[in-house]
Amino acid sequence: MxxxxxxxxxxxxxxxxxxxxxxxxxxxxxxxxxxxxxxxxxxxxxxxxxxxxxxxxxxxxxxxxxxxxxxxxxxxxxxxxxxxxxxxxxxxxxxxxxxxxxxxxxxxxxxxxxxxxxxxxxxxxxxxxxxxxxxxxxxxxxxxxxxxxxxxxxxxxxxxDARTFRNSVERTITRFSRTCGPEMRAIISSMLRTLRSLQRQDAIDPVLRPELTMLERGAKDIVVFLDELVSLVDGALDEAHRSDDAGKNRN
Missing domain, CATH: 3.40.50.2300 (Response regulator)
Structure with missing residues (x-):
């Protein structure tokens, strides 16, 4: 199906x-x-x-x-x-x-x-x-x-309607990736540095180490998601430009 x-x-x-x-x-x-x-x-x-x-x-x-x-x-x-x-x-x-x-x-x-x-x-x-x-x-x-x-x-x-919906989604993702995206990346990068510093300390409670590892993995996943989001927007914009150019050439 x-x-x-x-x-x-x-x-x-x-x-x-x-x-x-x-x-x-x-x-x-x-x-x-x-x-x-x-x-x-x-x-x-x-x-x-x-x-x-x-x-x-x-x-x-x-x-x-x-x-x-x-x-x-x-x-x-x-x-x-x-x-x-x-x-x-x-x-x-x-x-x-x-x-x-x-x-x-x-x-x-x-x-x-x-x-x-x-x-x-x-x-x-x-x-x-x-x-x-x-x-x-x-x-x-x-x-x-x-x-x-x-x-x-x-x-x-x-x-x-379908084209309008797609364009609306693309605009929303673009605004997010270019406004909130950089700020989120900076916050997550700072979080990763703090987590790695804590994990290097011998005095850290062993019970907390798996939790810190899970937090680090989650932060990395968010960074990957942001990268994929930017790639998706850039690809959509490139495709839109190619379609516009093709339409102009046909006319």
Whole structure:
């Protein structure tokens, strides 16, 4: 049986949360915003949402202005963004969603025509959770897209929690090793010198010698622990720097 660390536990919790959302899609109620300048397409997507089994409350917007007004009133779980919005595009709408202070939890999903693969790539790169192809829209395809988007969002949140937990532990250990650590080392070094001096005295009670030996062994173990702690922190920092450098090189 594999043992998961505390840093990995949030990831497992994220998978459990995703499963709960997927298995019980009618709880809690989802709020969705459909942004499309076509009344027919908005009605069709709304109808598919309701028929897909999702318990969802749908709000419609035909323009970016209507979209802003809707986002100012309601915190949405899902935002469907049609790419063609008259003089604007779905990427313009996506930028508004990501920048809105009340829509941090909103999951944007781009709606495109089948020929616009470039739009899909750009939308995903800029922060869309998934995409829908108008020509392929169906109840099953919609549900799958929404489920995948929610699972991905939950997983990313769990990974961020795990990373935050790890960074917090590293900061705590670093502060300890660089503040209390040197003082503890000085105190223990002084204790070791005193213990060794006492053990060299012939007048010391023989009954106390095993106790002194045990104290000395414990003090040495603490010194070893402090050394390992410093090595652990230095190794973690080096690994973090390497990961940052690798990320910069990929970009």
């Amino acid at each position: 594999n043992t998961w660390s505390n840093a990995q536990a949030p990831v497992l919790a994220g998978f459990d949360m995703a499963s709960t959302i997927v298995d019980q899609f009618d709880e809690p109620l989802l709020t969705a915003l459909i942004v499309d300048d076509s009344r027919f397409d908005r009605a069709r997507l709304k109808r598919l949402c309701l028929r897909s089994g999702m318990k969802v409350e749908v709000v419609e917007a035909a323009t970016l202005a209507e979209m802003r007004a809707a986002m100012d009133k309601t915190e949405f779980d899902l935002v469907f963004l049609d790419y063609n919005l008259g003089l604007d595009t779905g990427l313009d709408a996506l930028r508004l969603v990501l920048a809105h202070p009340d829509q941090e939890q909103a999951i944007p999903i781009m709606v495109t025509c089948i020929a616009r693969h470039d739009v899909v790539v750009e939308a995903m790169r800029r922060g869309c959770a998934d995409y829908l192809v108008k020509e392929e829209l169906s109840e099953d395809q919609l549900r799958k897209s929404v489920t995948t988007a929610i699972e991905r969002r939950v997983l990313l949140a769990a990974l961020m």
